[in-house]
Amino acid sequence: MDKLIINGGTPLHGSIRISGAKNASLPILAATLLTESSCSIKNVPDVSDTNYMVQILNSLGVSIERYSGTVITEAKTIQSAAPYELVSKMRASICMMGPLLARTGKAIISMPGGCVIGTRPIDLHLKGLKALGATITQDGGNLTLEAKNGLIGCEIDLRGKSGPTVLGTANIMMAATLAQGTTIIESAAREPEIEDLADFLINMGAKITGQGTRVITIEGVTSLHGAHHEVIPDRIEAATYMMAGLITGGEITLKNICRPHLKTIEEKIQQIGHYISYNADETQVTVSPTSNPQGCEIITDPYPSFPTDAQAQFTSLLALTPGISVIEDMIFPERFMHCAELNRMGAKIEVDRGKAIVHGVTQLTGAPVMASDLRASAALVLAGLAAKGTTQVNRLYHIDRGYEHIDTKLQDLGADLKRVPNSI
Numbered sequence: 175m176d177k178l179i180i181n182g183g184t185p186l187h188g189s190i191r192i193s194g195a196k197n198a199s200l201p202i203l204a205a206t207l208l209t210e211s212s213c214s215i216k217n218v219p220d221v222s223d224t225n226y227m228v229q230i231l232n233s234l235g236v237s238i239e240r241y242s243g244t245v246i247t248e249a250k251t252i253q254s255a256a257p258y259e260l261v262s263k264m265r266a267s268i269c270m271m272g273p274l275l276a277r278t279g280k281a282i283i284s285m286p287g288g289c290v291i292g293t294r295p296i297d298l299h300l301k302g303l304k305a306l307g308a309t310i311t312q313d314g315g316n317l318t319l320e321a322k323n324g325l326i327g328c329e330i331d332l333r334g335k336s337g338p339t340v341l342g343t344a345n346i347m348m349a350a351t352l353a354q355g356t357t358i359i360e361s362a363a364r365e366p367e368i369e370d371l372a373d374f375l376i377n378m379g380a381k382i383t384g385q386g387t388r389v390i391t392i393e394g395v396t397s398l399h400g401a402h403h404e405v406i407p408d409r410i411e412a413a414t415y416m417m418a419g420l421i422t423g424g425e426i427t428l429k430n431i432c433r434p435h436l437k438t439i440e441e442k443i444q445q446i447g448h449y450i451s452y453n454a455d456e457t458q459v460t461v462s463p464t465s466n467p468q469g470c471e472i473i474t475d476p477y478p479s480f481p482t483d484a485q486a487q488f489t490s491l492l493a494l495t496p497g498i499s500v501i502e503d504m505i506f507p508e509r510f511m512h513c514a515e516l517n518r519m520g521a522k523i524e525v526d527r528g529k530a531i532v533h534g535v536t537q538l539t540g541a542p543v544m545a546s547d548l549r550a551s552a553a554l555v556l557a558g559l560a561a562k563g564t565t566q567v568n569r570l571y572h573i574d575r576g577y578e579h580i581d582t583k584l585q586d587l588g589a590d591l592k593r594v595p596n597s598i
């Protein structure tokens with residue numbers, strides 16, 4: 175179990191390349207189960223979540239080659255049961271239910287457990303797959319979904335109490351590609367990762383329209399073929415590095431970004447008073463700090479609103495921004511575990527019923543801190559980069575789930591840090 179030792183206080187400078195999106199890569203890799211032909215996916219980040227996904231595919235019978243960010247799959251003959259030891263490591267493995275069911279008529283997968291960012295039910299996934307004709311039974315912690323005579327297109331509303339579901343939309347969209355007839359998903363997730371998945375499925379021969387809107391229509395086809403695809407840039411990784419530049423008072427440039435995906439991030443950075451500019455084709459962004467930042471209000475909501483996955487990182491920035499900021503997470507109201515750790519570093523944050531009230535301070539001080547989930551870990555790394563003295567971020571495996579080579583990327587920007595095994 176590695177930890178990160180950070181000597182804070184160095185303004186970051188320079189440029190780095192943003193990796194492919196983890197949350198787009200995962201369902202796209204799962205979608206390769208839908209065809210027996212070979213698929214090649216470029217720009218897959220080398221993070222532990224994509225590694226688990228590749229291992230799960232492999233255990234299902236998919237042959238895999240992986241080199242320099244490209245994953246080549248061939249799912250000629252596959253089995254329907256995903257092994258518990260691998261599936262239990264990553265909640266996102268539930269997005270294999272749809273493709274397995276559609277391709278083999280059966281999917282056996284363990285029920286995902288609790289999660290530190292809040293209760294994460296899968297009722298909407300099951301509602302959608304049931305509406306497509308699957309029978310679902312639960313036994314011994316496993317879910318068995320069956321559709322002996324294939325899936326049948328349907329109309330389904332995927333709105334939950336917190337709005338649409340991202341992986342639920344992915345699951346139903348993938349399953350519906352091979353269903354008989356037309357499926358209409360209402361209250362679909364609009365996230366760019368869903369659009370990217372739809373683009374890949376269309377490349378495979380699926381008939382999908384409406385991706386990127388709240389209504390997605392899928393006309394089922396009898397089979398899909400192999401396809402090439404390049405995964406979109408990771409908008410959350412980009413937001414995290416923007417925060418790294420700004421929180422340290424440095425100016426950094428990020429290459430391989432997609433500006434439209436960063437709209438609400440851009441708006442909040444400008445509202446705080448910091449500067450943000452793009453190159454001519456808007457594939458590079460530069461952020462630089464103002465000398466007079468001001469606190470702001472952030473409310474997370476489904477895309478195109480402000481993303482919950484960037485909430486913790488903005489909390490770290492706002493902890494060091496004068497004035498009072500209010501942060502409300504509408505998607506995961508319990509996703510504030512980082513605040514107690516930030517307070518141990520000298521932040522003044524009160525958390526109450528899904529809201530964090532942040533009283534900006536002028537200085538954080540380094541401390542040993544414990545990461546609780548992927549984005550909380552990123553927030554603690556950001557705080558450590560800005561803090562006076564040394565910060566030790568423990569349980570680095572959380573961050574390795576979704577940030578490709580974060581230690582070397584930050585070192586390339588001039589950060590003084592090192593990764594060490596926990597025994598040292």
Ligand code: EPU
Nearest residue numbers: 197266293294295296297298299334336339340341505548
């Ligand atoms: N929900 C339900 N029922 C369901 C599914 C979801 O009530 O069947 C609720 C959730 O509890 C939550 C809301 O709906 O309140 C949205 O959850 P969603 O299903 O959209 O989350 P997800 O698809 O499981 C993805 C990302 C998360 C990201 C959320 C929200 C992946 C692999 N994961 O999860 O990413 O926070 O969407 O945008 O795409 C991360 O990268 O750190 C991460 C947690």
